[in-house]
Amino acid sequence: SQKIEQNSEALNIQEGKTATLTCNYTNYSPAYLQWYRQDPGRGPVFLLLIRENEKEKRKERLKVTFDTTLKQSLFHITASQPADSATYLCAPGAGSSGGSYIPTFGRGTSLIVHP
Amino acid sequence: DAGITQSPRHKVTETGTPVTLRCHQTENHRYMYWYRQDPGHGLRLIHYSYGVKDTDKGEVSDGYSVSRSKTEDFLLTLESATSSQTSVYFCAISESLASGDHNEQFFGPGTRLTVL
Known part of the structure; x- marks a missing residue:
C-alpha cells in the first residue's frame, strides 16, 4: 500500500539557520507533491506544489525538491x-x-525555531 | 482565508446520537472534502464531492455519510456516533482535481467533536 513518511520527531533549529524537512514515499509514483503548513488549532495552509518533471521549486524563503528516483x-x-x-x-x-x-497527507513534522 | 466556514466549531455528544457537521464555501469551487485528523494518523480522507449530488468514499468512510445538495454546502453525518469518532474534522475545497493544476486545497477552521 502507499506509504508516506515524515520525521515524527520535532526539528529544533536556531533562528537564521536553514530548516530541512524530509518526505519519503513508497509503493507509488506521484505526479506531484504539495506542502502545507499547519498551526496549532487551525487547518492546513497550502504552501507549494512541485510536479514530477520539476527538480526544484522556490517561493520566497521556501525551496522544495522532488527526486523521483x-x-x-x-x-x-x-x-x-x-x-x-x-x-x-x-x-x-x-x-x-x-x-x-x-x-494523501503525511503525518507532518513539527518545526521549532528558537530565537 | 478562503471563504470556508464550518459549524459547529465544537461539539460534545453522547454515543449513539446522530451528528451533522456543516461545511459552507463562498468560492464556488467544485470539489469539497471531509477529513479527520487524529494524533499519530495525520489527515485522513472520509468522503469527497466532485459536484452537486456527486460524492465518493475516502480512506475512512465507515460510519459516515455525506450529502451535497448545493455547490456551497457539504454535510457530514455520523448516523450513530461512537467514541472512536472523537476527532477534529476539517472540510476542504479545491478548484480542480487535475494533476498539479489548481488542485491545492483550502481548509476550513475545523470542528472538534467529542463523543462521550
Whole structure:
C-alpha cells in the first residue's frame, strides 16, 4: 500500500539557520507533491506544489525538491524565523498514470525555531 | 482565508446520537472534502464531492455519510456516533482535481467533536 513518511520527531533549529524537512514515499509514483503548513488549532495552509518533471521549486524563503528516483521530497526554509514554527505536511498525489488524484497527507513534522 | 466556514466549531455528544457537521464555501469551487485528523494518523480522507449530488468514499468512510445538495454546502453525518469518532474534522475545497493544476486545497477552521 502507499506509504508516506515524515520525521515524527520535532526539528529544533536556531533562528537564521536553514530548516530541512524530509518526505519519503513508497509503493507509488506521484505526479506531484504539495506542502502545507499547519498551526496549532487551525487547518492546513497550502504552501507549494512541485510536479514530477520539476527538480526544484522556490517561493520566497521556501525551496522544495522532488527526486523521483529516491522517492523523496525535501522542503527547505532558509533564514528561518520563530514565526516559521509550525507543523509541515507533505501530500503527494497521483496523476493519469494511476492512483488517486486527491493528495494523501503525511503525518507532518513539527518545526521549532528558537530565537 | 478562503471563504470556508464550518459549524459547529465544537461539539460534545453522547454515543449513539446522530451528528451533522456543516461545511459552507463562498468560492464556488467544485470539489469539497471531509477529513479527520487524529494524533499519530495525520489527515485522513472520509468522503469527497466532485459536484452537486456527486460524492465518493475516502480512506475512512465507515460510519459516515455525506450529502451535497448545493455547490456551497457539504454535510457530514455520523448516523450513530461512537467514541472512536472523537476527532477534529476539517472540510476542504479545491478548484480542480487535475494533476498539479489548481488542485491545492483550502481548509476550513475545523470542528472538534467529542463523543462521550
